[in-house]
Amino acid sequence: MADKRMSEADVVARIEDGMTIGVGGWGSRRKPMSIIREIARSPLKDLTIVSYGGPDVGLLCATGKVKKVVYGFVSLDSIPLEPHFRAARQKGTIEAFELDEGMFQWGLYAAANRLPFLPTRAGLGSDIMRINPQLKTVKSPYEDGEELVAMPALNLDVALIHMNRGDARGNGQFLGPDPYFDDLFCNAAKQRFMSVEKVVPTEDLLKEGSIHTLKINRMMVDGVVEAPQGAHFTTCEPDYGRDEAFQKEYAATAKDPELWSAFYAKWVDVDAATYRANLAERG
Amino acid sequence: MEATRSDICIAACADAFRGDGEIMASPMGTTPAAGARLAKSTFSQDLLLTDGVCRIVSGVPKMGAKLDEMTIEGWMPYRLVFDTLWTGRRHVMMGATQIDKYGNQNISCIGPWEQPKVQLLGARGAPGNTIYHTTSYWIAKHNSRVLCEKVDMVSGVGYDRAAALSPEQRRFHEIRCVITNLGVFDFATPDNRMRVRSLHPGVTIEEVRDNTGFDLVVGEDIPTSRVPSADELRMIREDIDPNGWAAKEVPA
Numbered sequence: 001m002a003d004k005r006m007s008e009a010d011v012v013a014r015i016e017d018g019m020t021i022g023v024g025g026w027g028s029r030r031k032p033m034s035i036i037r038e039i040a041r042s043p044l045k046d047l048t049i050v051s052y053g054g055p056d057v058g059l060l061c062a063t064g065k066v067k068k069v070v071y072g073f074v075s076l077d078s079i080p081l082e083p084h085f086r087a088a089r090q091k092g093t094i095e096a097f098e099l100d101e102g103m104f105q106w107g108l109y110a111a112a113n114r115l116p117f118l119p120t121r122a123g124l125g126s127d128i129m130r131i132n133p134q135l136k137t138v139k140s141p142y143e144d145g146e147e148l149v150a151m152p153a154l155n156l157d158v159a160l161i162h163m164n165r166g167d168a169r170g171n172g173q174f175l176g177p178d179p180y181f182d183d184l185f186c187n188a189a190k191q192r193f194m195s196v197e198k199v200v201p202t203e204d205l206l207k208e209g210s211i212h213t214l215k216i217n218r219m220m221v222d223g224v225v226e227a228p229q230g231a232h233f234t235t236c237e238p239d240y241g242r243d244e245a246f247q248k249e250y251a252a253t254a255k256d257p258e259l260w261s262a263f264y265a266k267w268v269d270v271d272a273a274t275y276r277a278n279l280a281e282r283g
Numbered sequence: 284m285e286a287t288r289s290d291i292c293i294a295a296c297a298d299a300f301r302g303d304g305e306i307m308a309s310p311m312g313t314t315p316a317a318g319a320r321l322a323k324s325t326f327s328q329d330l331l332l333t334d335g336v337c338r339i340v341s342g343v344p345k346m347g348a349k350l351d352e353m354t355i356e357g358w359m360p361y362r363l364v365f366d367t368l369w370t371g372r373r374h375v376m377m378g379a380t381q382i383d384k385y386g387n388q389n390i391s392c393i394g395p396w397e398q399p400k401v402q403l404l405g406a407r408g409a410p411g412n413t414i415y416h417t418t419s420y421w422i423a424k425h426n427s428r429v430l431c432e433k434v435d436m437v438s439g440v441g442y443d444r445a446a447a448l449s450p451e452q453r454r455f456h457e458i459r460c461v462i463t464n465l466g467v468f469d470f471a472t473p474d475n476r477m478r479v480r481s482l483h484p485g486v487t488i489e490e491v492r493d494n495t496g497f498d499l500v501v502g503e504d505i506p507t508s509r510v511p512s513a514d515e516l517r518m519i520r521e522d523i524d525p526n527g528w529a530a531k532e533v534p535a
Binding site: 071123 | 336338358360361365368392396397398399400402404405407408410413415436437438439444447448449455
């Protein structure tokens with residue numbers, strides 16, 4: 001049985017310029033931030049980020065890693081607008097593929113099902129069709145003949161997700177109230193990397209949650225990163241909630257280059273162990 | 284107990300959910316959240332409400348209730364929200380940064396989408412919500428920047444856009460009403476242009492016209508918005524919103 005444990009740096013070594021990266025979680029919730037930071041401080045460039053977006057998108061925009069963002073929203077939840085994403089959009093430094101949230105799910109689902117598209121009504125009549133001229137409609141081949149949006153597959157080179165627990169082989173467990181779409185991201189991707197709060201022996205997986213919480217199985221994962229506090233400052237319930245004070249500081253850096261430099265030096269351009277040490281010191 | 288402007292707005296939001304039956308009410312924002320709770324406490328007791336995260340709550344917990352103060356009756360993670368909204372068993376009340384006379388709503392950006400002057404949330408679920416089930420809007424500050432001639436991006440689909448679709452494509456589209464701090468508006472006109480349904484007590488039609496960026500359809504007799512009963516006022520103050528959050532959103 002393969003031991004799939006690796007470091008954040010090992011994950012980044014498997015990513016290439018120009019790749020399409022899907023990131024699990026939702027807004028500022030259960031984001032694989034320790035891997036995101038490792039990408040942010042790497043020389044990688046021209047990435048396409050596919051995300052129910054939060055600070056993952058913002059941080060990668062702020063560090064110049066992003067060519068294009070595929071999103072339904074980008075938000076910090078308690079701070080509705082992600083300031084770094086906002087700055088990048090307003091400066092015009094990134095391309096955008098904006099979708100309805102449900103279309104986005106359908107795109108992942110199509111990719112996971114190895115289909116070219118899935119039909120939906122979502123998008124019809126809205127400007128999603130105007131701003132994305134690549135989107136096409138498809139006519140039902142049945143008697144109804146209804147014209148529907150053909151949501152194209154969002155095929156991913158890499159999926160990055162964060163779970164509460166996992167084993168060394170890649171079985172993953174969410175213990176919070178919402179699994180989000182992490183399983184779809186994995187199934188839509190060629191390479192799948194999962195960080196977890198804690199790696200536990202396989203026989204301990206059911207000690208903290210029911211069988212229903214084992215949403216990710218080892219077929220869906222190529223690498224496991226043990227990353228305590230790995231989702232910080234986003235939520236990772238029930239292990240920890242959002243660090244709202246930290247998030248406020250992060251958000252403030254979008255308007256002040258000096259604040260950003262200081263934040264980058266202390267909280268981005270550091271390895272995971274140093275980050276945790278800085279966090280412990282902060283108290 | 285005297286009804287305040289905020290109470291009138293809460294009752295108007297509640298009335299939007301009247302007759303909805305056993306479906307999920309998704310109120311976005313403070314006053315809609317109070318309104319949906321009032322509806323569920325009184326005339327629409329079969330509504331399903333969530334804690335704003337992913338738990339379906341039994342009864343009517345007060346706004347801001349902690350987890351251990353609520354009885355959970357079901358699970359509604361984001362994936363089931365999409366499943367539910369595609370069945371149509373949902374009525375969402377969203378906000379709008381811009382809304383036009385046909386009910387087209389924008390929450391994406393101000394200025395050209397290609398490089399916006401102001402990036403907002405993104406389209407979120409608005410395109411899917413509006414094409415799959417009933418939608419209403421809540422606007423806490425009625426002014427001509429929000430209620431404007433033309434929106435910069437159509438996130439939520441309005442009636443002129445729906446009319447351009449085929450009858451099959453638009454068959455689930457319904458913008459039931461737009462509730463603002465000044466009045467209640469709907470689209471019950473021959474060409475589905477926004478109409479004044481009622482003005483809140485003390486509001487004049489001139490005030491509404493001065494603060495609206497397009498021509499509203501105005502009938503000869505303009506009704507006054509419903510004033511909540513003494514029972515409803517007690518529920519709002521004591522059970523639903525004891526911290527008075529909605530009253531802060533719509534000052535007296």
